Amino acid sequence: MKKLGLFIRAFFSHTLFLINLGVAAWLLLCRYASTTDPADVRYLGIISLSTVFALIVNALFFVVWLFSRKKWRSLLSLAVLGICFRMIPAVFGLNYFEQNNMLPQLGGLKVLTWNVHGLGLYDRPVDKRRPEKMFALIEEQQPDVLCMLEFYTNNDGSNPKARKYFEHAGYKEYRFMYDNDLGAKIFIGNAIFSKYPLSNFKETLIDEYIKLMQCDVQLPHGQQVRLFVVHLQSFLLADKEKAMLEEAQKSAKKLEKQKAYTHTFLEKLNRAYQKRAPQAILTRAEIDKSPYPVVLCADLNDVPCSYTYTTIRGGLADAFAQKGKGLGRTYNMISPTLRIDYIFYSDSALKLIGYQSLKTPQFSDHNPVIANFVLK
Known part of the structure; x- marks a missing residue:
């Protein structure tokens, strides 16, 4: 039973990492779509609609691996998020602590x-x-x-x-x-x-x-x-x-x-x-x-x-x-x-x-x- 438990845990861990590889590739594909003319690759433009979800899932994988025994695996999503870092503020507004003045300004x-x-x-x-x-x-x-x-x-x-x-x-x-x-x-x-x-x-x-x-x-x-x-x-x-x-x-x-x-x-x-x-x-x-x-x-x-x-x-x-x-x-x-x-x-x-x-x-x-x- 102990061996079976170890096998199931290893199988689950490896499968999860394979999914993580696929999710990382998904985000990189979104980045590629952002700079590639949709006429050059059929249906490529449509992948841009999923960018927000690709970012979220990669961020979740980063957190999951960070709190697991195999923390090094978090580097995969971290690296991909780093490559796509410039996409994040365009998709997610992170300015919760910024001053926001909407009053009309003289000469503004x-x-x-x-x-x-x-x-x-x-x-x-x-x-x-x-x-x-x-x-x-x-x-x-x-x-x-x-x-x-x-x-x-x-x-x-x-x-x-x-x-x-x-x-x-x-x-x-x-x-x-x-x-x-x-x-x-x-x-x-x-x-x-x-x-x-x-x-x-x-x-x-x-x-x-x-x-x-x-x-x-x-x-x-x-x-x-x-x-x-x-x-x-x-x-x-x-x-x-x-x-x-x-x-x-x-x-x-x-x-x-x-x-x-x-x-x-x-x-x-x-x-x-x-x-x-x-x-x-x-x-x-x-x-x-x-x-x-x-x-x-x-x-x-x-x-x-x-x-x-x-x-x-x-x-x-x-x-x-x-x-x-x-x-x-x-x-x-x-x-x-x-x-x-x-x-x-x-x-x-x-x-x-x-x-x-x-x-x-x-x-x-x-x-x-x-x-x-x-x-x-």
């Missing part, structure tokens, strides 16, 4: 970006008061620059509710970039509201129905920041399919029924990754042309440490990584690990003093992201 720059999902236009029945409620929430934050993605205007370019808010909140500038429509009467796109003067407005077509919006923000004392706004390719999942995924998470039986759709989901996800890659490259090329410090407000439709994220971020700082906490979820469906809305910035010229992402599932499928800066 407070930026709010929000995918407003058509201000409720897509939902049925339409809540006619939703735009007013959303603008009231924004007004509480007092942003100097407001970027609204999936914003809409009428065919004459107007949005009466937005105009009323624009005048009430004291904005001096408004720009709208159309990239899609709902019939002949509604234009969908991105909008910028600014309390500072804007100049050099430009639209760059980076794909069909995908445009990069940019302008220069004139700050006090003659300083300028180039603002970019972009909304990249979605995952190509219809609302019905998103709802199906959420239901599948809650019930194993329903998950069995949805197996027939797995291939379709994977193909859609893979196609979306392949479409976003050249969009990210073109966006990065435009950012690199900027003679001024940069602020980029983006709905990347992609998670941290994906190829899209890594390419677009480049040498910019991620506001969440600097001041955020937890997983920083910004998308209110499917999974709590989906942070897909970002504010990137040039930390050589701008000092981040506050970051926040409000929970607003009652208004949009996305949460607003806010960054508060002072000039260096």
Whole structure:
């Protein structure tokens, strides 16, 4: 019996270490996916969705071996976590003891970006008061620059509710970039509201129905920041399919029924990754042309440490990584690990003093992201 017990213990220990090897390879594959064009390796981009779990499991293995008799085995996960160390703050906000100042600063720059999902236009029945409620929430934050993605205007370019808010909140500038429509009467796109003067407005077509919006923000004392706004390719999942995924998470039986759709989901996800890659490259090329410090407000439709994220971020700082906490979820469906809305910035010229992402599932499928800066 004693020999049998030793055999079982050894078998379990070796099996666990083999699993640990597989988990370490999983995390290294996530790192590889973050720097490799999804067009080069089929389905590779999709592995980025699991980065948060790969990090967690490797951290657990490190702890397990550290408190076991074979402590040396903890070095495997420790080494892999060390190799992937730069991924950690992008995925997990560890800034629980950082000061977080969200009050607008005199001469500073407070930026709010929000995918407003058509201000409720897509939902049925339409809540006619939703735009007013959303603008009231924004007004509480007092942003100097407001970027609204999936914003809409009428065919004459107007949005009466937005105009009323624009005048009430004291904005001096408004720009709208159309990239899609709902019939002949509604234009969908991105909008910028600014309390500072804007100049050099430009639209760059980076794909069909995908445009990069940019302008220069004139700050006090003659300083300028180039603002970019972009909304990249979605995952190509219809609302019905998103709802199906959420239901599948809650019930194993329903998950069995949805197996027939797995291939379709994977193909859609893979196609979306392949479409976003050249969009990210073109966006990065435009950012690199900027003679001024940069602020980029983006709905990347992609998670941290994906190829899209890594390419677009480049040498910019991620506001969440600097001041955020937890997983920083910004998308209110499917999974709590989906942070897909970002504010990137040039930390050589701008000092981040506050970051926040409000929970607003009652208004949009996305949460607003806010960054508060002072000039260096």
